[in-house]
Amino acid sequence: MSKSAPSHPLTRMILTRFAIGLFTLLVISILVFLAVSLLPGDIAQQILGQSATQETVAALRRDLGLDQPLITRYFDWIGGILSGDFGNSLANGRPVAELLAARLGNTMFLAAYAAVIAIPFAVVLGLLAALWRGTWFDRIANVVTLSAISFPEFFIAYILMFWLSVQMGWFPSIADPGVDPGLGQMLARAFLPALTLVLVVTAHMMRMTRAAVVNVLGAPYIAMARLKGVPRWRIVTRHALPNALAPVINVIALNVAWLITGVVIVEVVFVYPGLGQLMVDSVSNRDMPVVQACALIFAAVYILLNIIADVLAIATNPRLLHPR
């Protein structure tokens, strides 16, 4: 029977996943560090400019610890992170953590904004397409969402900007929220980038929802539900969807991860001060501590969302949640 603490196998599984996730993160930190150290160019040279003498460059290198062997530098860096210190920016000397905090908040806000619209929209659209599969609705939904995903994001972004901002004047084209805006202001300013992201991620989630639900609709228990007189919409939402959740959750997690980590182009187009822009700027400035910290955060986001997806997939499967 299932009464005996159903959380037990699940808790153990969550703990192991987290352990594996931390290990993965450690491996990634090594890769990130190696990759960044392979980048051409010298930060000290960059900071001091062309006119610097050999001596001043060497002195700065010593100050920054760049003369140390790679392994020492790695352990310095990772040790700092483990104690909560991401180091200081090489470009302006401010603590990396402080730089990231503001940007991370912006990125999370935009991602959450887009996700809150896109996930219900995509899932409902997918359910409707499954319910009315083969009809004009199904086809139009497919064509429209696929077109949206097929255009490059910047193209959609400029189209929306031209139409909704320049022509209609409904929304601002520059999304920078400025200093200390209210929530309403932030929602209005970030609307266009959020809408762009919604258009980009909807197709993937909607098509997976539709495919997973259609797959389940062939099962004998769906025929049984029809023979019990269950209305069709209830069959799709109550009988089919719970059995189709695992793949849908996985795709949602991947898309949410992308909303956090992959939106640099949209940020640039709308001049939105997010993490992606910070990372790109830092790469061109050779500001390695910031680049490394951003990469690590992105990796952590991916790992965390994948863990959440796995756990949810198991939590929605009674065979795994309630063993015999």
Added chain:
Amino acid sequence: MLLDIQNLKIEARGDDGWTPILHGVNLQVGRGEVVGLIGESGAGKSTLGLAAMGYAAPGLRFAGGRVVFDGTDLLTLPDRRRAALRGRRIAYVAQSAAASFNPAWRLIEQFCEGPKIHRTASRADSETFARELYARMHLPGPDRFGLRFPHQVSGGQLQRAMVAMAMACRPDLIVFDEPTTALDVTTQIGVLAAIRQAVESFGTAAIYITHDLAVVAQMADRIKVMRHGREVEEAPTRQMMQSPREDYTRSLWAVREFRRPERALPVAGHPAIRIADVTAGYGSALVLRDVEFSLPKGATVAVVGESGSGKSTTARVITGLLPPVKGRVELNGQTLPAGLAGRTREQLRQVQMIYQMADTALNPRQTTRQILSRPLSFYTGLTGRARDERLEQLMDQIELEPKRFLDRLPGELSGGQKQRIGIARALAAGPEVIICDEVTSALDQLVAEGILRLLSRLQDEQGLTYMFITHDIATVRAIADEVVVMRQGQVMDRGARAEVLDPPRHPYTAELLASVPQPDPDWLTRRIAEGAA
């Protein structure tokens, strides 16, 4: 008249348009009456049963006739009103309860769904009713039974839970679609008793669909025989059982006439296979415990038992798919390496298998020629002309014309033909021992009998040794020289067929035999009175 189906025609979508599968069938069911539908697979029984609910499976369509339920023609009703009848006044019990319960819902939720959407009872009332029905169906712990998920319940219990679910709105008519076909005989008898008791105590009318004559005789007041989408004949049960009019019906009644004569087996030498003291399992769960028996050369040894008794696991140990925890397998007196990887090609060649589901055991993308060529080149190294000749010889042996069948895909073959290809594939290796795992269970009786005759002939011609896994006592009686009775991973009894079965020597064998339905309409009543269910 509760249900009156008149001149019903149903068509199926095929590659070139719609082909009829019901050619104008009539069916009447009175209030409280149980009508049995019997026929081979493809006869249209299930299609007719579903049509009684105004339902055509995907790919089918109604092409004529009327389905009048309590004065209303279901075929002309709008969807919404048809759905309002389903589950409330006409309910359905499917063949596979395991597949027909939603795996994500607790049983009680699925029971209460009908009363909820049809608004026939409050949640509290339907839960009380569920507990009452669970108790009547002898389900364990009826108060808590409904809290389980489908996968936490055994097959027989699940089937009874489905009967209970069909009763949830107290319908006037229930369509039972082969509700016990997938169950073991000892489980089946309990489900049959539960169905009969439920139908009788609520005065529910029923359509009982099955291919098993003995089962329908227990359940139905009246029997209709169908074949190829047409009615063959219809009569009250006793009359139908005693004096069927049509030749086809008589042929159904007369199956199982095939019986191998008793033979004297050569006793000398090692047995072809000896299983010595084998204990095996999956992970920490032991499925076989101290199993010991042998297959004498040239003999057919039937291994009988219910599902979960370890029959197929024994086969996996013999073939090396599952190395045993303890014990060994001998081939002609030589101990075989436990795992597949340790065995030589010659040792592998000696033991071949034929599977229950020919459908899934043959690669659907390969032609017969490719399917049979693989073991030929792997085991015998034949190529070119020699292989083609051997292919034709094999096809002749399984009585399929080489020219017509060698280049067909499995999808272009009937069930019986597919099973013959499975046999040819085993023969292609030139084995000494063939393990037949429920090879006739998925086939209609007449087709199954053809397969049994073929296997017997091949044995006589080639001196093959068979291990014949089955749960069907009639098959055992037809072909076995020796019988091994298994239960819960242990051998209960073994010996010559007559010693083990006539009369049953072991109490479990007796129970097994007594659970096999007999074509006598009073059999179930008698068994219930004896306290069997």
